[in-house]
Amino acid sequence: MKFDITTIVPAPRVAHLPHVVIIGGGASGVLMAAHLLRDPQAAVRVSVIEGRHMLGCGVAYSTSQPSHLLNTRVANMSAYADDPEHFGRWLSNRGEETTGACFVSRGTYGAYMTDLLAPLASDGRLRCLRATCLRLAPTDRGVAAHLDDGQVIPADAAVLATGHALPEPDPESLVLGAWQVAPPPPRDGRVVIIGSGLSMIDQAGALLAAGHQGEIVAISRRAQLPRVHAPGQPLRISMAEVPLGAPVSALMSWLRKLAQRAEQHGGTWRDAVDGLRPHLRRLWRDLPQAERARFLRHAAPWWEVHRHRLPPESAAPIERALRSGQMRLLAGRFEGASGTRGRVTVLWRPRGRDSSQSLEAVRVIDCRGILRDPHEHATPLIADLLGSGRARIDPLRLGLDVAPCWTLPDAPILAFASSVPPPVPHSGKSRPFPRYGNRSACWQSSFRRTSCGRQDNLPCWSLPENI
Ligand SMILES: Cc1cc2nc3c(=O)[nH]c(=O)nc-3n(C[C@H](O)[C@H](O)[C@H](O)COP(=O)(O)OP(=O)(O)OC[C@H]3O[C@@H](n4cnc5c(N)ncnc54)[C@H](O)[C@@H]3O)c2cc1C
Numbered sequence: 001m002k003f004d005i006t007t008i009v010p011a012p013r014v015a016h017l018p019h020v021v022i023i024g025g026g027a028s029g030v031l032m033a034a035h036l037l038r039d040p041q042a043a044v045r046v047s048v049i050e051g052r053h054m055l056g057c058g059v060a061y062s063t064s065q066p067s068h069l070l071n072t073r074v075a076n077m078s079a080y081a082d083d084p085e086h087f088g089r090w091l092s093n094r095g096e097e098t099t100g101a102c103f104v105s106r107g108t109y110g111a112y113m114t115d116l117l118a119p120l121a122s123d124g125r126l127r128c129l130r131a132t133c134l135r136l137a138p139t140d141r142g143v144a145a146h147l148d149d150g151q152v153i154p155a156d157a158a159v160l161a162t163g164h165a166l167p168e169p170d171p172e173s174l175v176l177g178a179w180q181v182a183p184p185p186p187r188d189g190r191v192v193i194i195g196s197g198l199s200m201i202d203q204a205g206a207l208l209a210a211g212h213q214g215e216i217v218a219i220s221r222r223a224q225l226p227r228v229h230a231p232g233q234p235l236r237i238s239m240a241e242v243p244l245g246a247p248v249s250a251l252m253s254w255l256r257k258l259a260q261r262a263e264q265h266g267g268t269w270r271d272a273v274d275g276l277r278p279h280l281r282r283l284w285r286d287l288p289q290a291e292r293a294r295f296l297r298h299a300a301p302w303w304e305v306h307r308h309r310l311p312p313e314s315a316a317p318i319e320r321a322l323r324s325g326q327m328r329l330l331a332g333r334f335e336g337a338s339g340t341r342g343r344v345t346v347l348w349r350p351r352g353r354d355s356s357q358s359l360e361a362v363r364v365i366d367c368r369g370i371l372r373d374p375h376e377h378a379t380p381l382i383a384d385l386l387g388s389g390r391a392r393i394d395p396l397r398l399g400l401d402v403a404p405c406w407t408l409p410d411a412p413i414l415a416f417a418s419s420v421p422p423p424v425p426h427s428g429k430s431r432p433f434p435r436y437g438n439r440s441a442c443w444q445s446s447f448r449r450t451s452c453g454r455q456d457n458l459p460c461w462s463l464p465e466n467i
Contacts, residue, residue, distance in 0.1 A: 014124045017045045021145045021155035023133045023381065025050025026058030029161035030113045031079055037120040038080070045125040047153055048117075049145060051132035056113025058163050059179055061106045067205045068106045069311045071198060073229075075100030077109065079116055087112060101231070103311035129153075135384045136160075136413055143413060158413045160400075164370035165377035174337040174344045178203060178367045189214045189362025192346045194334045196220035197304070199367035201314055204327065208317045216327045217359060218367075219348050223331035224305045228315040232267050235275030242279045244286040248294045251283075273306050292396055332357075337364050374399050385413075 020036060022029045025048045033046045048055065054062055070077060078086040090112050091098050098104060120126050135146040142156040169180040176182055178199040184207075185191055191207060193200045196218045204216050235258060243254050255276070259269035276283075287295065295303075321327035331351040339345045346359045374393050378386060382400075385391035391408045394401040400408065407414055 014045045017043050017125065018157075019045050019047065019142075019155040020157050020159060021047045021049060021143070021153050022159045022161055023049050023136070023145065024161035024163055025052075025055045025128065026161065026163045027056060027061060027113050028163065029159070030056040030116055032159055032161055033126060034079055034116045034120060037125055040123065042125075046127075047145075047155070048126070048128045049131055049133050049147065049153070050128065051130070051148075053130065054110070054114070055117060055128060057110035059166060061110030061113060063105075063110075063202075064107050065202070065206050065209075066105050066107070067209045067314070068202050069103045069314050070106055070109055071103070071226075071229075071308055071311060071314075073100060074098050074102045074104060079112075090115065103229075103313060132381075134380045136381065136390075138390070160381075160408075160413060162379065162381065165374075165379065166370055174339065174341060175364045175366045178365060178369075182363075184210055185212070185214075185363040186342075187211065187213050190360065191216050191363045191365065192344075192359055192361040193218045193365045193367050194220070195367035195369065196223060196225055196329060197367065197369060198226055198308060198310070199369060201226065201310060201318060203365050203367055204318055204321070205314055208321055208326075213326075214362070216321065217330060217361070218327070219330045219332055219334055219346075221331065221333060221351065222301055223329045223351075224301065225318070225329065226305050226308055226310045227270075228312055229309045230268060230270060230312075232262075232270045232274065234277070235262055235267075235271045237275045237279065239279060239282065242276075242283060244283060245288065248287075248291050248299055251295075252299055269306065270309070289395060296396060373397060 022032050029048055029050065033048050036042060036044055036046050052058075052062075074088050074091065075084060078084045078088075080086050087109075088098065088100055091104065091108070096104070096108070117126065117128070121128075129147070129151075131147040131149050131151065133145045134148055136158050137144050137146065139154060141154060143154075143158045145153040145155065145158060147153065166177075166179060169177045175194070178195075191212070191214065193203055193216065197220075200218050200220075204218065207216060237258070243250060246254070255272060258272035258275070262268060262271035262275075265271075284292070318327065322329065330348070332353075333349045333351070335347040335349055335356055337344050337346050342362055344361050344364050346361055346364055347356050348359065349356045374382065374397065375386065382391070385400075385408070386393065390413070392401045393399070402408060402414075
């Protein structure tokens with residue numbers, strides 16, 4: 001049973017403590033709350049505002065489909081970097097026999113996220129509200145969260161953990177969304193999936209697991225599948241070795257040499273990719289804007305299929321279906337769908353060709369992923385932040401433009417994309433770059449504007465000394 005977020009109520013005796021309001025109770029919001037409250041001495045109280053009925057799950061971890069696995073091993077999914085066994089112990093306490101090398105279902109991870117908050121709810125420093133935040137406005141004290149039920153929650157600081165925008169399901173559309181609930185398609189019919197990434201794997205895997213007999217066709221621009229995990233040992237790469245600020249072409253050739261080094265030592269390219277992970281944030285930060293744009297244009301699709309890999313258990317049925325011919329992977333561009341539900345004509349243009357082709361399908365599923373344009377697909381809260389000038393979109397339109405410690409310009413609001421981890425709070429002095437999972441984050445020690453050592457023109461807000 002999922003955590004009922006209405007059961008956690010505020011305790012008046014902690015009302016004097018500095019207050020952090022977290023908007024969004026997906027994995028990022030829950031991890032942030034857990035890190036803030038984990039130390040029983042931490043003088044802080046936290047409100048998590050979540051619009052859905054589940055905490056810690058978001059889209060990724062609310063699936064109940066057992067074939068939807070985490071793409072990261074148990075050993076790398078602990079909520080606490082200083083306790084890497086935490087997730088493994090939680091699994092074992094539930095009677096699940098796993099090792100650190102296992103990949104468990106995403107639904108299981110959602111339950112772990114949910115359980116993370118339960119022990120922290122007893123001392124009154126945590127409250128969770130089921131509501132949608134429509135506006136965050138600066139106040140003399142800090143910031144106020146305006147909710148859709150009319151409540152206004154004052155706080156010293158706010159954290160945006162609102163995740164990615166997803167396409168709205170369109171009941172009239174001939175093309176189903178990847179996260180849209182629908183009855184199974186006719187068993188023998190052809191299903192066309194647009195996209196060949198992890199969401200396509202989810203959809204194709206679920207169809208195959210349900211005994212679908214018809215053809216499954218995945219269409220994507222480059223017809224690249226996510227690569228498969230294999231046992232390995234990440235290369236130890238020091239920061240001094242990383243060619244910070246080098247052009248993308250030089251970076252890629254350096255990475256290829258790293259992969260060769262890994263192979264010479266009996267490993268695989270995965271050891272190079274994984275060895276680089278601790279340096280990714282710095283690498284990106286030091287990349288000139290034009291090179292960032294070049295990376296997104298040319299290298300990102302290749303990087304992503306190597307970086308976000310598939311568990312072997314998820315890859316096996318797909319590989320079998322490709323070998324048997326039940327599944328095909330086509331390189332090309334989806335151009336549209338016509339017909340009626342259950343009898344759809346898909347128009348697509350093969351890569352490098354001038355003319356389009358068509359395919360008949362009983363179902364078409366759009367697995368092109370999250371909506372990336374933060375302006376066009378902004379929720380009311382983000383639209384308000386942008387419209388009021390309190391936030392702006394980063395030059396590459398990847399998300400909100402933030403200072404290096406993730407703050408917005410005119411209010412103590414920290415913004416996290418899902419790829420950005422929550423800072424690790426503590427009850428004492430500032431601790432630079434603490435670690436969460438396999439990612440690092442910074443948490444400043446005073447609640448005021450600081451220069452934060454950054455090189456852009458965004459001011460940096462940080463939390464009080466006693467948090
Ligand atoms: C299908 C899928 C599979 C994935 N698999 C993995 C994986 O295996 N391993 C991995 O590491 N990562 C995976 N990811 C990446 C994943 O997005 C992150 O790991 C993580 O779940 C993101 O969490 P989040 O809290 O940032 O965002 P979300 O999970 O999107 O949560 C954001 C939450 O904020 C709430 N919210 C938004 N706006 C408001 C508002 N104004 N007021 C109140 N509430 C609001 C939403 O209801 C939502 O619950 C996957 C992603 C997807 C989509």
